Amino acid sequence: MMRHLLIAIAALLVAGSARAQQADTTDRPFVRGGVYDKPFQHRLAGRAVFGGYAEVHWRHERADGLLVDGGFEAKRFNLFANARVSDFVRFAAELEFEEGGREVSLEFAAMDLRLHPALSLRGGIILSPLGRFNLAHDSPLTEFTDRPLVSTEIIGVALSEPAIGAFGRVRTGGASRLTWELYATNGFSDGVVTASEAGTRIPAGRGNFKDNNGSPALVGRVAWSPRLGTEFGLSAHRGQWNTHASEGVAFDARRSLTIAVLDVEAEWRGVLLQGEAATAAIAVPDGLHGIYATRQAGGYVEVVREFARGLVRTMPQSSFAAKARFDAIDLNRHVRGDAVVRFTAGLTFRPTRDSAIKFDLVRGRDRDQFNNPTERAAVLVSLTTYF
Amino acid sequence: MRLPLRHLAPALAILAGTMAACAELATEPPADGEVFDAPFAELSAGELRVFLTGDAEFSRRFAPATGLGPIFNNASCFSCHSADGRGRVENSLVRLGTPDNDFLPHLGGPQIQDRAIAGAIAEMVPDGVPLSRRLPPPVFGVGLIEAIPDASILANADPDDANGDGISGRPNWVSVRDYVPGGVPGAARTALGRFGRKAQTATLLEQVVEAYHQDMGITSVFRPAENVNVRAPFSDDQAIDPEIPVATVQAVVHYVRALAPPAPGADTPTRRTGAALFASVGCAACHTPAFTTGPSSIAALAGRRVEAYSDFLLHDMGDALADQRPDGQASGREWRTPPLWGLRLMRRFLDGDAFLMHDGRARTVEAAILLHGGEGERARAAFAALDPASRRTLLDFVESR
Numbered sequence: 001m002m003r004h005l006l007i008a009i010a011a012l013l014v015a016g017s018a019r020a021q022q023a024d025t026t027d028r029p030f031v032r033g034g035v036y037d038k039p040f041q042h043r044l045a046g047r048a049v050f051g052g053y054a055e056v057h058w059r060h061e062r063a064d065g066l067l068v069d070g071g072f073e074a075k076r077f078n079l080f081a082n083a084r085v086s087d088f089v090r091f092a093a094e095l096e097f098e099e100g101g102r103e104v105s106l107e108f109a110a111m112d113l114r115l116h117p118a119l120s121l122r123g124g125i126i127l128s129p130l131g132r133f134n135l136a137h138d139s140p141l142t143e144f145t146d147r148p149l150v151s152t153e154i155i156g157v158a159l160s161e162p163a164i165g166a167f168g169r170v171r172t173g174g175a176s177r178l179t180w181e182l183y184a185t186n187g188f189s190d191g192v193v194t195a196s197e198a199g200t201r202i203p204a205g206r207g208n209f210k211d212n213n214g215s216p217a218l219v220g221r222v223a224w225s226p227r228l229g230t231e232f233g234l235s236a237h238r239g240q241w242n243t244h245a246s247e248g249v250a251f252d253a254r255r256s257l258t259i260a261v262l263d264v265e266a267e268w269r270g271v272l273l274q275g276e277a278a279t280a281a282i283a284v285p286d287g288l289h290g291i292y293a294t295r296q297a298g299g300y301v302e303v304v305r306e307f308a309r310g311l312v313r314t315m316p317q318s319s320f321a322a323k324a325r326f327d328a329i330d331l332n333r334h335v336r337g338d339a340v341v342r343f344t345a346g347l348t349f350r351p352t353r354d355s356a357i358k359f360d361l362v363r364g365r366d367r368d369q370f371n372n373p374t375e376r377a378a379v380l381v382s383l384t385t386y387f
Numbered sequence: 388m389r390l391p392l393r394h395l396a397p398a399l400a401i402l403a404g405t406m407a408a409c410a411e412l413a414t415e416p417p418a419d420g421e422v423f424d425a426p427f428a429e430l431s432a433g434e435l436r437v438f439l440t441g442d443a444e445f446s447r448r449f450a451p452a453t454g455l456g457p458i459f460n461n462a463s464c465f466s467c468h469s470a471d472g473r474g475r476v477e478n479s480l481v482r483l484g485t486p487d488n489d490f491l492p493h494l495g496g497p498q499i500q501d502r503a504i505a506g507a508i509a510e511m512v513p514d515g516v517p518l519s520r521r522l523p524p525p526v527f528g529v530g531l532i533e534a535i536p537d538a539s540i541l542a543n544a545d546p547d548d549a550n551g552d553g554i555s556g557r558p559n560w561v562s563v564r565d566y567v568p569g570g571v572p573g574a575a576r577t578a579l580g581r582f583g584r585k586a587q588t589a590t591l592l593e594q595v596v597e598a599y600h601q602d603m604g605i606t607s608v609f610r611p612a613e614n615v616n617v618r619a620p621f622s623d624d625q626a627i628d629p630e631i632p633v634a635t636v637q638a639v640v641h642y643v644r645a646l647a648p649p650a651p652g653a654d655t656p657t658r659r660t661g662a663a664l665f666a667s668v669g670c671a672a673c674h675t676p677a678f679t680t681g682p683s684s685i686a687a688l689a690g691r692r693v694e695a696y697s698d699f700l701l702h703d704m705g706d707a708l709a710d711q712r713p714d715g716q717a718s719g720r721e722w723r724t725p726p727l728w729g730l731r732l733m734r735r736f737l738d739g740d741a742f743l744m745h746d747g748r749a750r751t752v753e754a755a756i757l758l759h760g761g762e763g764e765r766a767r768a769a770f771a772a773l774d775p776a777s778r779r780t781l782l783d784f785v786e787s788r
Contacts, residue, residue, distance in 0.1 A: 065416025193505070194451040194625065199462070242505065252505055287503030290477070291462055336738060363411055370469040371738040377412040 028228055030169065030179060032265075033136035035092050035108060035127065038080050039354050039386050052079040055139040055384040063366075063376050074100040075382070076139060078107070088114050091124075096158070107160045118168040122183070128159045129167075129181040129221035130235050131261035131276045139384040143304045143348050145360045146380065149327040149340055150278050150298035155261065156203030161185040163219070176226040186210075187217025187239030188257055193284060193292060199331070199338075200282055200293040202257065205241055212243045215254070223263075229272075233263040241282070255283035275301035291369075293338070298329030304348075312351075321348040327364070337371035340364060346380075355385035420650030423471040423527045423729060423736060427647045429687035434645060441642025444635050445471070449603055454630030457507035457615060457622045458500035459604035464639070467523040467602065470736040471646060472729060474523030476747040480602065481512060482519040484712040486719055491516060493617060498601050500614065508619035517719065519710035521584050522747035525729050529582065530644035531693045532726070533591055534680035537579045543675060543698045554672050554762045556700035559586040559723070561715040566609040567592055581699050584725075584745040585717035595640045599631065606630045645685055648728045651694065652787035661784025664777055669766035670785075673698055673724045695726035696788060705760020708744065720761065727788045752785050753778075 029037030041051035055076045061069040075098065082092035094108040110124030127135050133148060134157045151157040165183025172178050189212050192205030217239020225231040237259040244252040261278040277299035284292045302325035309319040324345045332338040342364030349357045362378040419425070426438050448463040449455035460480050461467050467478040483496035490497035495510040499518075503509040512518060541558060548555045559580035563570065567590050570576045578589035588594050592609075600610040606628040613623060652658070665671055674696040683689045701721040711719035722745055730752065734741050741750055749755035759767040773781065 062412070062414045065414050190505075191452075197448045197450045197453060197462075199448065199450075285503075285505040287456075287458075287505070287507065287509045289502075291466065291502065361412060368470075369466065370475070370736065372470050372736055375414040377414045379412060 030167070031132065031135045032228075032231075033138060033141040035094070035110075035135075036082060036090070037136075038138070041080060041082070046083075047085070048081055048083040050079070050081050051386065052077070053138050053140050053384060053386045054078070055382060057145060058381045059378060060380075061362075061376065061378040063374050065375075069378075077101070078138070085111075090114070105160070107158050110163075116168070118170050119166060120168060121164075121166050122181075123164040124162070125160050126163045126165075126183060126185075128161050128163070128183070128185065128219045128237065130159055130219055130237050130259060131155055131157075131221075131278060132223070132231070132233050132263040132265065132274075133157055133276055134159050138386070139382070140354055140356055140386045143302065143321060143323045143356075143358070144325055144344055144346070145358050145382040146344070146362070148276065148300035148302075148325070149329045149342060150276060150300055152203070153329050153331065153340075154202060154278050154280055154296050154298045155259065156206050159203075159206060161187075161206075161219075162209060165220075172224070174226075175228070176224070178222065178224050180220070180222045182218070182220035184216040185219055185239070186212070187215075187237070188241040190242055192241045192257060192282060193288065199291065200284060200296070202259070202280060202282070202296070205257075213240050213245070213254070215240045217257075221261075229265070229267040231263075231265045234261070235263070236260045242285075252285070253283075255285070257282050270305060272304045272306075273301070274304075275299065293332035293334065295333035296329070296331050297333060298327075300325055300327045302326075315351050317352045319350050319353075321350070322346075323348060332369070335369050335371075337367035338369045340366045342376070356383075358382045358384070421732065423525060423646070423649060423732065425647050425649075426645045427530075427685070427687045430645055430685065434641070434685060434687075437638050437641045438645050440635075441638035441640075441645075444631075444639050445642055449605060449630075451504040452625050454605050454624055454626035456502075456504035456604040456624045457613060458503045458509055460498075460500055460502060460602045462603065464526075464598060464603075468526050471527050472525045472733065472736045473742060474747075475737060475740065476522065476742055479520050479522045479747060482521060482712060482714075483513070483516060484519070484714070485516060486711050486713065488713045495616065495618060500601070500604070500616070503616070503622075504624055507622035507624075508616050510616050510618070517711040519712040520746040522742055522745060524584070524725065526643045527646040528648035528693075528695060528726065528728060529591060529594075530646065530683065530685060530688050531648070531680055531691060532581050532695065532699065533644065534683040534688050534691075535581075535678045535693060535699070536681040539678050539681075540579060540581075540699050544700055552669075552672060553765050554669075554702065556673065556698055556702060556762075557716070557721070559701055559715050559717045561587055561589050563589055564593055564596075564609075566596065580715060580717075583714075584722060585714040586699060586701060586723040587714040587717060591640050591644055592636070595636055595643065599636070607636050608633055609636065641685075644683075644688070648695070648726075649732055651728070652731050657780055658784045658787055661780045661782075661787075664773070664781045665784055668769040668773070668781065670770075670781075671696075672766070673700070673702055673763065674727055675724075694788075695728050697724040697726040699723060702763065703761040704763055707760055708758060710745075727785060730786055730788050752782055756785075 038051050041049040043049045057073040057075050077097040079095045084090050091111045096105050096107045106125055108127055110122050110126045113121040133151045163183035163185040167181035169177055169179045186208040188205035189208040192202055196204040219237040221233055221235030223231050223233035240254045241257045242255040244250055244254050259280045263276045266273045279297040282294050284294050304321050304323045306319050306321045310316050312318045327342040330339040344360050344362045346360035360380040364376045366374045446465040455462055467474045481499040484490045494513040499510045499512055501509050544556050544558050546555050546557045560577045561580040563576040563578050580586035580589050582588040582594045596609040599605040608629050611629050675698040678693045680691045701717050703720045704722050709720040713719045743749035743755040756770050
């Protein structure tokens, strides 16, 4: 692992700034900021291009008047590589180092076989098309330091799974288009219910690299975009999460997990609006009913307004952005509490589009399963850049 | 540098927003004495450190992967004892037994575990046997209850009602489990029961160890074998026993021991009248206003005044409240007088609701009083006979504890 990293870094240094031309020749990216839409990728001698991003946080979080989390975090260091293997085949990969390298994961490593604009095959470790945020969440791309709660607590971003499937795009007149993706994967694992001490937690069932039940899960998304910058997406996951049999003997019922996500991206008079809403239904063993959630839901909506572009004379491409986000999640629809709301507002400064210094003020309220509130607040500062 | 207005406006708006947010960003700690989960103010640094460990363990929710089950009632101490106070009826548990003191282990007694992890089968309530539903009581102040000398509690006992006030008050002498230090190996030990709805538990160590074992299915060196459903095929959970170290049990014992009761409400003239009524009506005959503690393993708890409003003795409370399930020397009609401290804040930590009496059947303090029967009948009648204003004064006093 370490050797690969060193090679990758050495490669980046040698590469200099020879900027690779985008492999994708179509008018606009399949998912803005998603795979194959990364800036600053560098071409080496051969056909592979490299790039990546890094992110560091400073946090000061308080709950009911007490400091609960503070300090610096080497949050992420990600490396991208992609290669145009032939006119029909492309391969892309993203390697993620989290928490100072303590967690290393291959977030994406998949090949695409392009048959027609409306149909490409994709296989490998993919980012599941479950909400737009899961497909495009690079820190330099997003405006806020923390990811939306619905993404981290319910969908489980970054949700990458071994999968085989297809995607494509269809023109729907004028500048509008429809994109679709559909994959078969292993789905989630027993961890959904067994792993987390917080109760039912879908993200705890990620990483099902060895199928636990022999029945594939399906995940797909369709998105309609009338023009660049505006998109409405609908996506869903459905599959069995539990191990129900061993050596041909079924010892448990098959239990399914369904997640549906609606995502929106729109621009209006220079204000960028993004949001996502998700709902999940989890079939939980009878013996855990009452204290393990069978229904969860959540969403976020954020608005961003860029201003003062070029105001800093020495940085003509620089800009500021004012931003606000509202997050709400309900981790158990059947009890009054077990929910979180959060409001974040702040400022982002970008020396160029590819780097950001983010300043966020967060205020929120958690409720335990008795509906007892805990007041939360945080000041977050983060630095992030593509490279 | 040119600063056009269209740039300045959003910047100023953000600046103003930030300034306004700053005060909000500190968040307010709850006032002293207004919570159930605060330690005594005088704890030493070392005691506080263990308290914090115990605090985290008390709210730790176990998962099947970390030892929950195979059968259990709930996943953490906190899930039953809301914010360290009492629980809701949904979080209560059911005890099982016959009128002749048989806890029916072959039917799943002494306690029904109504939940199970995948692969195990939860216990079913058997037909035709007496059941006793127990609402989780508050856990604060138990260190003070533990530190009251036996002699002080026994001084109020009047098992044969020698004073003829219709109130007996009996201690529950219970046997102490072998794992509690201080005994002679093999020799049976009895001690004065203080904890639980029938004062059926004498030590906090047993209360905590059995809560882990029975309520959550968590094994410790004190109880190394899993509690299983004897009426179903053997099943185990995914964790290696013992599932928690001795240090965790000790930290949680220390934690509950060091939890201070909340402060009573303001002392007003009406409340002083209410206190007098509380005594004259006969409530104080069981709800003893105060004790003084003896020595304690925590220095701050020794020699302290305990305004719990309980005699920690058993009383026959009449047919309506009887569960017909004796426990130790407590009969199927007797209950321990519950402390009345914290009633002032009860609703705050139950989402606005109130649950009173051993099974949470009363939803207001007044309803709880009107349910008193048996030895409590005279006090109930005296309360009911008060004029409405005096009744309100008495209720205000009780609800300000």
